[in-house]
Amino acid sequence: MVDINKVRAIDIHTHAEEPCGCHDDDGYDDLQSTMAKYFRAPWEHPPTIPETAAHYREQNIAAVIFPVDSERETGYRRYKNEEVAALAAENDDVLIPFASIDPHKGKFGAREARRLIADFGIKGFKFHPTMQGFYPNDRLAYDLYEVIAEHEAIALFHTGQTGVGSGMPGGNGMRLKYSNPMFMDDVAVDFPEMKIILAHPSFPWQEEALAVAQHKPNVYIDLSGWSPKYFPEILVRYCNSILKKKVLFGSDWPMITPERWLSDFEQIKIKDEIRPDIIKNNAARLLGFS
Template identity: 45%
Template sequence: MSLIKLIDIHAHPPTEEFSTISGGRYMRHAAEYFGISNKPKTIEDMIEEYDRAGIAKAVLVAWDAETATGLPKTSNEYIAGMVDRFPDRFIGFASVDPWKGRVALKDLEVAVRDLGLRGVKFQQAMQAFFPNDRRFYPIYEKCVELEIPVQFHLGMTGAGSGAPGGDGVKLKYARPIYIDDVAADFPELTIIGLHPSWPWQDESIAICMHKANVYLDLSGWLPKYFPEVLIRYAGGLLKEKCLFGTDYPFIDPARWLQSFDELGFSDEVKELILEKNARKVLGI
């Protein structure tokens, strides 16, 4: 076990750019939902926490939901800057706003080819789009061309949680079944579904079982709260498809790992989930 180099497949910068500027009132509600402080931290604070938790690398994601939220993005350039400062610790993932059309395609191309980012994350509830809407298929075509994996948020979101009307955020966009279409129509595209997809966990497990190109990360929830069905599949039939993720800063990395340890998985399963599956997906 000691030889494992832990890779967190899903983390946000804890800095003002994301927490306050891009996140606005949505992240205030998310912080309440997760029971954490909404006070921004520095990237050095983050590295220190990862050191303490013994995590070698994290996928750091950008955030662009400008059309739907009206809030400024945490840009791909910003994320690339963090990767440049800590190249051993971070792998950068882009974000593009699907509603920007041709600009989104260009942003993605620049993010990967010029800035060196290695994947893209979508948060459909915040970006207000259905992943299987054919208007956005050119983005997935571009991902295949650039040979990068795609992340989709699945299920409940802390953003807007507890606010009247959920701050206008609609959960329907985050239903897993819509990514099944994308996985079927783009068999060469590697898709990572994010989070135990409550209340649609069974749906995401079925898709992951059925589509070789779909993976599931385990971020955003402490493992002790995982539904029984997820624990069973992660330790068995889907042991080569589940990935360690935190959704930092919403989940404390050391607490996640401690809770994961208590599930009692074999060393083989732990190694797959904490490192090997991520290496495969990221091509590193």
């Protein structure tokens, strides 16, 4: 189990990857290689979960890690939640497992969520509206949200445009409209006890994300997917003031390394007394470590 007093940071947003070659029949490797060029990622092949754990252990950083279940919309077969959870358990000194279930699975998906929470200790669920092809406030997802809320787990939603499919024909078929954070306002109203994280600076809807997080007590923002040096001024201002207890360090590993993100974070105008909360303490409270 993660010793929260020993790690220097908590990365709330990292992706689980299978060994290279598992997806050469469905196009996933092409997506990953294109994204790696976009982000200038420092690897030839995506790191496996054990390799991810080793990297984070070396950096003395804990990490929330998850797959993305988008096989219905994209055709990319999913990395099974059980496999991710089992590997995370083998590295539980640094890895905190989340799962991912396509909301289109309805009650079947809700049953899977219950089982994952009971059998694997899953603390949260990752949603990617752009890759999964759904509006977050669509009632088709509500059976799944009910389970998450009931078990006091976390729902983490991709928002905005962060480079997934960027430059590929038709954006690789991915529609940006699904990831407008304003759709999360309905979810926050309908599930006021469910902890919600809006992932990434939400380009081009940054102010919508800030408004929802400020207005709804159960909504947080993670800062993954962008180098901090590119953060819009209004995001930095809110980090330093109204949302200082509701913003979370996230890298978007393996596209951005945690050490690169943290180094760039040191260069932006965040108040010194607020930095520890963003890097670690806010996430520790949200995850129930403190």
